[in-house]
Amino acid sequence: MVLETIFAMSQQKSWEITRFLKTLTYFDVIPFLNNIPVIKEMILGQESIAQPSFSPQKGTILVAGATGGVGKRVVQRLQQQNYSVRVLVRSIDRSRSIVGENLDFYEGDITISDSLKPELMKNVTGIICCTGTRIQPVEGDTENREKYYQGVKFYEPEVAESTPEAVEYKGIKNLVQLAYQEMQDSSYLPIFNFRNATEEIKSIWGALDDVVMGGVSESGFYLDHQKAVFSGNVSTENNGGFASVRTKNFESPLNLSGYQGIYLRVKGDGNRYKFFLRCDSSWDGIGYAYSFDTQKDVWLDIYVPFAELTPVFRAKTMNDAPPLDASQINSMQLMLSKFEYDKQLNPYFNPGQFRLEVEEIKAYREGKTPQFIMISSAGVTRPGRTDLDLSQEPPAVQMNEQLGGLLTWKLAGENSIRESGLRYTIIRPCALTEETEKEGLYFEQGDTLKGQVSRETIADLCLLLLKTPEAVNKTFEAAKSSEFNSPEMWRQKLSQLTTDS
Numbered sequence: 001m002v003l004e005t006i007f008a009m010s011q012q013k014s015w016e017i018t019r020f021l022k023t024l025t026y027f028d029v030i031p032f033l034n035n036i037p038v039i040k041e042m043i044l045g046q047e048s049i050a051q052p053s054f055s056p057q058k059g060t061i062l063v064a065g066a067t068g069g070v071g072k073r074v075v076q077r078l079q080q081q082n083y084s085v086r087v088l089v090r091s092i093d094r095s096r097s098i099v100g101e102n103l104d105f106y107e108g109d110i111t112i113s114d115s116l117k118p119e120l121m122k123n124v125t126g127i128i129c130c131t132g133t134r135i136q137p138v139e140g141d142t143e144n145r146e147k148y149y150q151g152v153k154f155y156e157p158e159v160a161e162s163t164p165e166a167v168e169y170k171g172i173k174n175l176v177q178l179a180y181q182e183m184q185d186s187s188y189l190p191i192f193n194f195r196n197a198t199e200e201i202k203s204i205w206g207a208l209d210d211v212v213m214g215g216v217s218e219s220g221f222y223l224d225h226q227k228a229v230f231s232g233n234v235s236t237e238n239n240g241g242f243a244s245v246r247t248k249n250f251e252s253p254l255n256l257s258g259y260q261g262i263y264l265r266v267k268g269d270g271n272r273y274k275f276f277l278r279c280d281s282s283w284d285g286i287g288y289a290y291s292f293d294t295q296k297d298v299w300l301d302i303y304v305p306f307a308e309l310t311p312v313f314r315a316k317t318m319n320d321a322p323p324l325d326a327s328q329i330n331s332m333q334l335m336l337s338k339f340e341y342d343k344q345l346n347p348y349f350n351p352g353q354f355r356l357e358v359e360e361i362k363a364y365r366e367g368k369t370p371q372f373i374m375i376s377s378a379g380v381t382r383p384g385r386t387d388l389d390l391s392q393e394p395p396a397v398q399m400n401e402q403l404g405g406l407l408t409w410k411l412a413g414e415n416s417i418r419e420s421g422l423r424y425t426i427i428r429p430c431a432l433t434e435e436t437e438k439e440g441l442y443f444e445q446g447d448t449l450k451g452q453v454s455r456e457t458i459a460d461l462c463l464l465l466l467k468t469p470e471a472v473n474k475t476f477e478a479a480k481s482s483e484f485n486s487p488e489m490w491r492q493k494l495s496q497l498t499t500d501s
Contacts, residue, residue, distance in 0.1 A: 059125030059186060060084040061466070064110060064175060067098045069432065070375055071130035073459035075099050081463065088120065088175075110171035111162060121182035123190075128462050129175065129374045133167045133406060134160040164409040172374070172413035176420045179372060186371055186423075186466075189259060189363040194228040202228065208246045208333070215240015219336075224357075227267075230334050231355040241338035243354070244274075247331045249281045254329040256306075258467065259363040264302040267357040268294025272348040275304055276333035279325045286311050287333065288324045291340060293348060294356065303364065315339045332361070367469030370425040372417055373462055378428045378477045380411040381447045394431060394450060414475065418500060425465050426475040429453050440481035443493050451479030461490065470495035 061078055065071040066087035078085045079102075086104040089095040095105065108115040110131060136158060184190075192201065205221040205228075217240050219232030234243045264275065271294060276287040288309035292302045311321035315337070334356065338349045382388055383400040390398055400407045417424045428447065435454035441461065442449075461478065464487050465471050471494045485493075 059184060059189060060086050060104070060123045062086045062088060062120070062124045062127045063130065064088040064127065065130035065132060065375075067095050068130050068132060069434075069455045070458050070462075071128075072099050073455055074128050074130060074462050075103070077459055077463050079103075084123070086120075086124065110175050111166040113174040113177075116174055116178050118178070118182045121178060121184075124179070124183045125186035125188075126370070126466055127175070127179055127183070127372045128466075129172065129372065131167060131171060132375070133162065133164045133404075135403065135406075136160040159404050159406075164404045164406040168406065168409035169412040169416065173416040176372065176416055176422065180420050180422055183371065186369050187365050187367075188263065189256070190360065191254070191262075191363060192228075192358075192361040194223065194359055195226040197223055197228065199223070204247050205245045206248065207232075207244070209243045210235075210238075210240035213240060214238045215242070217241070217243040219243035219245060221245040226359070228358045229355060230358065231353075233353055234336055234338075234351055236338060236351055241349075241351070242335055244333055244335035244337075246276075246333035249330045253279075253327070255327045256329055256363045257327040258365060259326065260307075260366045261303055261305040261364055263360075263362045263364045264292075264304065265299065265359040266292075266294065266302055267297060267299045269355050270294060270296040270348065271336055271350060271354055271356075272346050273356055274333075274335040274337060275302075276331075276335065277309065277324060277329055278331045278333070279328045281330050284314075286313050286318055286321050288312075289341070291346075299359075310341060312341055315341055315343075317341050334358070368423055368472055369467060369469050370423050370465055370472055372420070372422045372424040373465050374414065374417055374424065374426045375458065375462075376410050376414055376426050376428045376475075377407060378430045378447065378449055378479075380407045380414065380428065383407055418473075418475075423472045425468075425471040425473075427458065427461065427465075428475065428477040429458050430477065430479040432458070438484060440483055440485035441490055441493075442479050442481035443476045443490075443497060444479075445476050445497060447477060449477035449479055453478055453480045460487065464490060468494060471497075473499050475500055 061083050063071055063075050063078070063085060066075050066089055075085055075087060084104070086106055087095065087099060088106050088108055088110070090107065090109050092105045092107050106120050108117075108120065110116065194201075202221065202223050207219050207221065209215065209217045209219055209232075211217070215235065215238050217232070217234045219230065219234075221228060221230050223229075230245050232243050234241065262275065262277070272291055273294065275290050275292065278285065278287050280286075289312050290304045290309050292304070294300060306324050306326055309324050311318045311324075336349075336354050336356070338346055338351070340346050377396065379394055379397045382393060382397045383405075396403070396407060414426050417426065430449060430451040430453055433452050433454045436456055439454055439457045441453070441457060442451075457480070458478065468491055470491060474494070474497050476494075476497050
């Protein structure tokens with residue numbers, strides 16, 4: 001079929017067969033050329049590089065307190081679900097034996113603000129904070145340590161190092177302030193950030209112009225001062241009229257399920273352009289298109305909802321095509337064409353020179369999810385309350401002063417999060433245990449809940465919260481329920497809780 005097309009179009013004197021072959025070779029449309037590197041290099045020249053490795057710049061989840069009972073379980077679950085994970089630890093060497101080797105370690109101490117640098121937040125879209133003051137039995141009472149780990153008090157606890165004020169309040173405040181200044185918005189998934197692009201990232205984009213149909217339009221894609229530029233000359237000669245740049249098929253399809261669309265940051269020239277996504281790897285298959293207008297020399301935020309994409313084949317609407325499969329995105333494309341769809345003309349089309357600048361391409365989700373998830377403690381508001389019978393309260397409440405105001409400073413840390421401007425969720429678990437059996441969860445607000453809950457279950461809850469807009473800016477207590485309920489039921493219960501005032 002390709003050879004027949006070449007023969008038929010070669011009859012048009014002005015048709016550029018060299019550019020046509022270059023396009024087909026660049027996008028691997030002629031498979032056998034991949035096995036003949038010399039010929040491929042002759043056709044492509046400097047563009048004959050191997051397929052560049054590419055994957056979207058996944059948001060990183062930062063876990064503070066990663067070596068603790070809940071923290072190490074959170075890290076394990078994040079890795080199992082293929083998250084990019086960074087762990088904030090005080091000693092990398094000591095931490096490796098607890099959480100493993102294959103992690104992005106950052107050595108620092110939340111109680112020392114100067115040890116937390118902006119690079120800690122690089123690419124971070126979510127924080128799960130499991131830090132806490134280390135409590136241990138007093139000397140001579142170590143035989144009761146197991147009772148502590150099962151949610152039962154040991155007889156003589158003491159603060160092991162630092163102070164609750166430093167860890168629970170000042171440390172949390174240091175981390176929150178840096179996060180507010182530096183972390184990324186978890187509502188977006190960066191795909192192409194041309195502000196910091198490399199030549200390898202640029203090289204995944206190639207020109208795909210109307211030369212493949214016999215036309216003479218010509219375009220290119222290059223990097224220029226923290227942006228990418230799609231530019232060239234579009235001509236209607238030889239029945240042409242479109243210029244475009246398209247990515248090679250991604251090494252692995254992008255999974256954008258859970259997102260609602262694509263965000264583009266662009267500056268154009270007044271033309272109407274098209275953006276395409278493709279769900280299969282075929283050269284000439286169905287594309288899902290969206291038209292957007294530009295204003296000359298004005299930066300615009302363009303949102304491309306998946307639900308509003310039009311399935312097309314060579315600019316013809318395919319009404320029987322399946323909806324876009326956002327979990328299988330194989331390529332992207334930008335185009336300037338004289339046609340809209342089904343032979344309708346582009347009302348803003350102007351042949352000749354054109355220019356579209358692009359700063360970034362990201363997937364976006366409409367529901368805002370938590371940026372900062374904190375593991376606090378049930379009982380933080382109870383010390384000093386005259387309406388409570390102290391003898392009936394959990395040990396942490398009874399011993400608050402003995403432990404340096406532990407719960408009082410936890411509450412102060414909570415308040416620093418609420419005042420930060422970040423989207424947050426604060427979990428106040430009841431007494432934590434080492435149980436491993438699956439548990440249901442019961443949520444309550446008002447800080448009167450008593451009971452127990454396993455560290456395993458709280459870790460599961462943290463992972464759920466990363467994707468739960470219903471939990472944003474809410475504080476709640478959590479305990480094991482008398483009956484098992486599923487994580488989906490947890491989500492429903494979270495939606496019924498009251499947002500913090």
